[in-house]
Amino acid sequence: MPGPRDEDLESRIEKIVADQESTRVEYGKTLAQLGKENPDIVVLDADLSGSTQTRYFAKAFPERFFNMGIAEQDLMGTAAGLALGGKIPFASTFAMFATGRAWEQIRQTIAYGNLNVKIVASHGGVSVGEDGGSHQAVEDLALMRILPNMVVLVPADGPETRAMTRWAAAYQGPVYLRTGRMPLPVIHDEPCLFELGRGSILRQGGDVTLVGLGVMVPACLEAAQLLAEEGIAARVVNLSCLKPLDWELLVACARETGALVTAEEHMVTGALGSAVSEVLAEHFPVPLVRIGLRDTFGISGKPERLLKHFGLTAADVAAAARQVLARK
Amino acid sequence: MKTAKTAKPPAAPDPSRLQEIARLVRLDIIEMLYRAGSGHLGGSLSATDILVALFFAEMRARPGDPCWPQRDRFILSKGHGAPALYAVLARLGFFPRAELASLRQFGSILQGHPDSGCTPGVEIPTGSLGQGLSIANGLALATRLNRLPSRIFVLLGDGEIQEGQIWEAAMSAAHYRLDNLTAIVDRNRLQIDGRTADVMNLEPLARKWQAFGWQTLETNGHDFPGLLAALKTCRASRGRPKVIIAHTVKGKGVSIFEDQAKYHGVVPNEEEYRQALKELGA
DSSP, X not given: OXXXXXXXXXXXXXXXXXXXXXXXXXXXXXXXXXXXXXXXXXXEESSOHHHHSTHHHHHXXXXXXXXXXXXXXXXXXXXXXXXXXXXXXXXXXXXXXXXXXXHHHIIIIIITTTOOOEEEEBOBSGGGOTTOTXXXXXXXXXXXXXXXXXXXXXXXXXXXXXXXXXXXXXXXXXXXXXXXXXXXXOOSOSSOOOOTTOOEEEEOOSSXXXXXXXXXXXXXXXXXXXXHHTTOOEEEEEOOEEESOOHHHHHHHHHHHSXXXXXXXXXXXXXXXXXXXXXXXXXXXXXXXXXXXXXXXXXXXXXXHXXXXXXXXXXHHHHHHHHHHTXX | OOXXXXXXXXXXXXXXXXXXXXXXXXXXXXXXXXXXXOSOHHHHHHHHHHHHHIIIIIXXXXXXXXXXXXXXXXEESSGGGHHHHHHHHHHHTSSOGGGGGGTTSTTOSSXXXXXXXXXXXXXXXXXXXXXXXXXXXXXXHHHHHTTOOOOEEEEEETXXXXXXXXXXXXXXXXXXXXXXXXXXXXXXXXXXXXXXXXXXXXXXXXXXXXXXXOEEXXXXXXXXXXXXXXXXXXXXXXXXXXXEEEEXXXXXXXXXXXXXXXXXXXXXXXXXXXXXXXXXXX
């Protein structure tokens, strides 16, 4: 059943083209602001503060910034110790090294000890670009989602990043927050409110639900526009809180739209696609198509080229929607 | 930044009194492990005198208030030495001694490896080797930022320092001049698969720590005057992190267990248990 022309969506897409913010930069700036407000916030990095953008905090509060050098296991262990000593540590490096190199350190002390460490890792996904497969973390969300006590957040834009960073500082417990290198369109109005364990519906629709994470959220919104022109009313959900998961929202979408597409800049295994599959299979099975990397590593290239290569564009999401609708 | 004043240490401890406490702690360890049916015997016995010196003569703590903010902090990085730590904490009154009988059992407050979520007096979960020195560094940094007089102590196994993360942390401690931190190496020269010299040589160990910028002391890990003197030196010195390489004997205190790799993760059988009780003067 074709939906009405969504003028609100169209003006939002116009705004999307005009405003672009990088989630890593918004993290860095918010962190510096938080540092001013709370003397217990400390920041650690592993020789990448120019990339992770902890440099803003480092410049403002050098006595509370600890560069651990190229030593990510030591970074996480030291962050754990600082939390034990009553500080609120934000530990940053690239997603690959934070969650890969130091996975066991995160598991054994931060997660197992339920310590108040905020791991904010940049360069998640293939949009890392030219550095290539070694630096493109396409497993990080799976590695963090599997840990008990870990909150896993993937902000979709600048306002959401600011809200989540601020929330993380106040929350008692381990948090993993993935930021990206690419500037992203602004989707949320200010003030953006974040609620733990809640996903949000960005666009209503009854034919199919497109569930996105991070850079794939604007792609889902664009795909919804493309599908609307074909008379398909797509609902768009931003599941930026990957853990704890808003499974009730997913079940409602399954019940109300009957078909889902998931889209993430990550392997389809272990993160969004898997999480949604688990919920549907246990609670409300409906046809599902997952968009993401399929058992492959990243490669060098410009971010836009890579997103196209790995099937992570709005056109790909729209194609997946048509595919899943055919199975309804 | 002004350095916080170091808290006054307890009154001069009596080595013979500490020796007696150590004997009782060893008896507790043997009892605990025999009853539990599993656990780490050799490394618990080699660490006993170090732990007794630390907890009964050096560290400021309040057993009735395990979260006292000004307490000195101890991290058992060689987490498998848990039985020794538990026995010491029990004797100090952090929890009832009767709990020792429940080691490793389902529902026990005494887990197989230290778990801060379960046991009063345990600061952080450990067990996976090589991680405790980084944690100790973080704690030392927080303590300094908070301008607290607390001192941080961490016990490392010698096999454990084959882990690369230990050396990352050693670099950091020197880089950040963490002089409120004292590490102790339980140098019993053995690991599961044999002598450390044969499995993965650690020597020259003292020179390695010195090269990493640590004030390095060596002492007999079973001699209380020596341990106390080394700790006193560490207490007084400034500007660098300190390491005490404590030369120990794995399984120390019971002749049939001493200096053997076999008893790393093996508990006494009935005959060995009776022999141990006899030798420890039960």
